[in-house]
Amino acid sequence: MNDTTETQQLPPGPRRLTRSRNRIIGGVGGGLGRYFNIDPIIFRIGLVALTFVGGTGIGIYIAALLFVPAEGSDKPAVGVRFFRGDRGVLRRVGLILAVLVGTLMLAIGSAWAAGTGSDAVVAGLVIAVGLALVAAAFRGGARWLILPALAVALPAGVVAAADVDLHGGVGERSYRPQTVAEVQDSYRVGVGHLEVDLRDVPFKAGDHEIELGAGIGAVDLIVPEGVCVATKARLGAGYVGALDRETDGVDVDWTNQPAAAPRVPRLVVDGDVGLGALLISDRPVRHDDDRRAVSGTNAACRTETAAR
Amino acid sequence: MSGRPRDTVSLVAGLAIAGLGVLLVLDALEALDLSLAYLAPAVTATAGAILLVHGLSRSRER
Secondary structure, eight states: OHHHHHHHHSOOOOOOOOBOSSOSSSSHHHHHHHHHTSOHHHHHHHHHHHHTTTTHHHHHHHHHHHHSOBTTOOSOOHHHHHHTTOHHHHHHHHHHHHHHHHHHHHHHHHHHHHHTTOHHHHHHHHHHHHHHHHHHHTTTOOGGGHHHHHHHHHHHHHHHHTTOOOTTOEEEEEEOOSSTTTOOSEEEEEEEEEEEEOTTOOOOSEEEEEEEEEEEEEEEEEOOTTOEEEEEEEEEEEEEEETTEEEEEEEEEEEEOOEEOTTOEEEEEEEEEEEEEEEEESSOOOOSSSSOSOOOOOTTEEEOOOOO | OOSSOOOHHHHHHHHHHHHHHHHHHHHHTTSSOOOHHHHHHHHHHHHHHHHHHHHHHHHHHO
16 A cells, blocks of 8 residues: 555656557557657658658658667667667667668679570579578578578569660760761660760651660650651650650550651651650750650651551 | 478468569560569569468467
């Protein structure tokens, strides 16, 4: 009895913000609800809503996970211990970073190999790792193999499905030929941005074929006025804007083959982009704003067939 | 047989990943035209199967 009386008479200690055990993910909403004596659902909805404001909700949540201690724990939060130089935490963070970097390198290596012609080798490796996991399952398991296996399989799968061809190097490529003879049959970049500006080329009547390609990135073709443009485009996923027409989506196979008016040159474009955009315009393409990137009317064509 | 318990998570993940590998081989040999529209459900099903079995095994362990 006495004990109870004494406990009730103790002055209330300062309220401490902790992550609740009543958790959905990390107990942040529950902890805030208890601290402010408000239903945690209010904070949960608020955090989800803030996630759509530039990811603010996720940032707040991660910060709370790192710097707010767990309920009932006498240790400071992980973030605090990290900045105090706690060796255990530093080691764990280092390990996580090493795993993330290793996984990223595996994924990039796998995508690069699959996109440069070694797709069968990567596929064989994925099967081998899968079978190794099956065999290991009967010897206690090897769950640590799942992450590297997925890091190899998924990027290779995306590259294969989008028909990404990474030949052509990485970076920015820009070409501005001045004569018909200087125009190459084919231009491509593996990963990056390719711009081919044909505005100075005095095309003569008749068909002029040009192939454009990118594994991952954007291809801009700037065409001169008075030229009819016929387009055939294949994209694994992305956007095609060809003068006054456009389309987007996954597995895009798009054709627009208008005929040129008499004595008008026709540029026959064959575009192949794995992941990205093919943009054909009569003006330099703007990549830095939300307006429609391409412009032009293709008025030099006599009749226009419906785009498929 | 070895006396160790079978790890269902490794088993299901291994089968699913090997299945993805078979799809990739068929695509590389041009026996199948893999597209993102087919790959996305396959990947989602793989991840779902692994997570489901992992969740079930955890609840069994408790």
